[in-house]
Amino acid sequence: xxxxxxxxxxxxxxxLGGESNLTIIHWIKEYIESYGVECVxxxxxxxxxxxxxxxxxxxxxxxxxxxxxxxxxxxxGQDWDTDPWVLTDKGDGKLYxxxxxxxxxxxxxVLAVLPEMVKANLSKPIYFAFSYDEEIGCLAAPxxxxxxxxxxxxxxxxxxxxxxxxxxxxxxxxxxVIYETIVNGSAGHSSRIKQEVSAIHExxxxxxxxxxxxNKLVEAGHIDDRFHPPHTSIHCGMLSGGIAPNVxxxxxxxxxxxxxxxxxxxxxxxxxxxxxxxxxxxxxxSVFPGFKIDTIEIHPDVPPLDTEENADIVGFTxxxxxxxxxxxxxxxxxxxxxxxxxxxxxxxGPGSIEQAHRANEFIAKSELEKGVVMIQNIVKxxxx
Numbered sequence: 001x002x003x004x005x006x007x008x009x010x011x012x013x014x015x016l017g018g019e020s021n022l023t024i025i026h027w028i029k030e031y032i033e034s035y036g037v038e039c040v041x042x043x044x045x046x047x048x049x050x051x052x053x054x055x056x057x058x059x060x061x062x063x064x065x066x067x068x069x070x071x072x073x074x075x076x077g078q079d080w081d082t083d084p085w086v087l088t089d090k091g092d093g094k095l096y097x098x099x100x101x102x103x104x105x106x107x108x109x110v111l112a113v114l115p116e117m118v119k120a121n122l123s124k125p126i127y128f129a130f131s132y133d134e135e136i137g138c139l140a141a142p143x144x145x146x147x148x149x150x151x152x153x154x155x156x157x158x159x160x161x162x163x164x165x166x167x168x169x170x171x172x173x174x175x176x177v178i179y180e181t182i183v184n185g186s187a188g189h190s191s192r193i194k195q196e197v198s199a200i201h202e203x204x205x206x207x208x209x210x211x212x213x214x215n216k217l218v219e220a221g222h223i224d225d226r227f228h229p230p231h232t233s234i235h236c237g238m239l240s241g242g243i244a245p246n247v248x249x250x251x252x253x254x255x256x257x258x259x260x261x262x263x264x265x266x267x268x269x270x271x272x273x274x275x276x277x278x279x280x281x282x283x284x285x286s287v288f289p290g291f292k293i294d295t296i297e298i299h300p301d302v303p304p305l306d307t308e309e310n311a312d313i314v315g316f317t318x319x320x321x322x323x324x325x326x327x328x329x330x331x332x333x334x335x336x337x338x339x340x341x342x343x344x345x346x347x348x349g350p351g352s353i354e355q356a357h358r359a360n361e362f363i364a365k366s367e368l369e370k371g372v373v374m375i376q377n378i379v380k381x382x383x384x
Contacts, residue, residue: 004095006031007108008087011097017071017135020048028052028130031111035118044140049132051144055152056114057122057382058315064316064378065127065148065159065343067334068107069134072099078359087203094362098193101351105363106162109350109371117379124382127156134334138302141334145341158313159338164356164363165329167370169317170347171307172226172328173335174233174259177266178299181206183241186288187250189322197288199252200241202280203241206293208238209276210256213269224261226328232264233257233330255298259330262306270295303336305345313344320377321348323368329353348374 001009013024029039032054042051052140057063070274075084075098082088084098086134099105110128117126129148163170183206184200185199193201214234223230232258241252258266284291309314329347339345341379343355351363 001032001112003108003112003372004087006111007095007100007104007368010104010108011087012085013101014073014085015071017133020072021070021132022049025050025052025130028070028107028111032114032128035114037114037118040147040151041238042144044132050139051129051131051147051173053127053129053144053148053151055125055127056117056170057125057225059152059154060124061155061157063125063127063154063156064256064382065156065338066110066111067129067131067159067161067338067373068103069131070107071132071135072102072104073135073357075191075359080359081165082360093365095365095368096360096362098361100363101164101361102353102356103163103349103351105164105351105368106371107350109375110162112372113375113379116376120379121384122379122382123384125154125237126378126382129159131334137299138332138334138337140299141337145338147261156343157336158316159340159343159345160317161333161335161345161347162371163333163347164349164351165347166352167321167325167348167350167367167374168323169314170329171305171309171314171319171326172262173305173333173347174227174261174330175266175304175336176257176259176299176332177297177301178255178257179270179295180255180298181293181295182253183251184290184292185252186248186290188248190246190248193248195287196248197284197291198248201251202293203239203252203254205280206277206328207239207254207256210234210236210273213272217264218303222261222264224263227261227330229326229330230304232260234269236349257299259332260304262304266301289309301342302332303340305333305336305339307344307346311344316381317346317348320381321374322377
């Protein structure tokens with residue numbers, strides 16, 4: 001099967017983040033094992049989903065991991081021109097389907113070159129590492145990385161995470177964590193705004209504090225010009241509360257995210273925020289003793305990626321991708337987690353992130369071809 005045929009099969013599995021991925025992961029497992037390669041499953045605690053890893057080639061140090069995720073984002077509410085679960089060729093040089101770009105295109109390239117891998121006289125091994133639930137927080141990658149470290153006696157050297165980058169090596173990514181803050185105030189008639197504590201008003205002050213914190217980090221020189229924007233971003237995307245315009249809101253909540261550059265730590269920002277919240281509680285409990293602010297983490301902390309420009313993986317990826325440049329991305333991915341696991345990590349894959357998560361997602365046929373060439377070049381580089 002070529003990459004397009006494999007991609008056609010992969011996009012037919014409508015596996016969303018958070019759902020069981022057993023249909024697609026079992027198909028991939030059977031495909032790989034049909035070439036005599038043993039796969040190892042890393043099941044979720046519920047056994048409703050699983051990651052997969054395998055090795056092609058000798059059990060020696062210095063191999064490379066090719067990593068991708070099997071889940072995609074929803075299509076509900078999006079205006080698609082074609083069936084999102086059917087790979088569609090309109091004759092315009094593009095292949096349309098959910099996940100065609102993000103990131104089943106990369107998986108298809110890897111699997112399409114598997115027959116060449118097993119026939120090659122590899123001097124260093126190639127590993128596959130395919131995860132689940134990347135789209136809802138990169139949830140499976142830490143366990144998958146640990147499983148690889150525990151299972152193999154040898155030590156892989158590199159990890160290429162094939163997120164869509166137009167085949168440009170990406171040496172850095174921002175980390176991300178998402179919080180929800182719940183504010184408990186006091187209800188009352190809106191004319192008594194000075195005698196009560198409005199949860200909405202206090203939430204608004206907290207949101208403005210977060211924006212001010214972001215600006216102060218910039219003013220303090222927390223800048224990394226490799227990223228766009230070149231600083232940690234703090235953003236509130238959802239705020240709700242209240243029951244009527246003339247009723248002081250006793251409950252409100254807002255959700256906010258922190259996307260950190262490698263030099264910043266999200267936990268430090270949360271620590272400062274919590275100090276401010278405690279100060280606000282102390283001031284306003286004289287008005288309403290039950291005033292309280294609670295913040296919970298609803299999206300686990302995904303670490304940033306910060307690979308040195310002169311790291312071996314950078315030159316290697318530039319060579320096999322046939323792209324001498326490098327850049328960084330502001331979205332979160334599993335690359336930082338592989339780096340934390342002990343591998344030189346980088347992002348490089350076919351397709352453009354501009355097409356991800358939107359209606360009529362597509363991957364250009366030329367990108368799919370470039371992805372296959374990169375994997376073929378990896379086989380050549382690791383062959384004796």
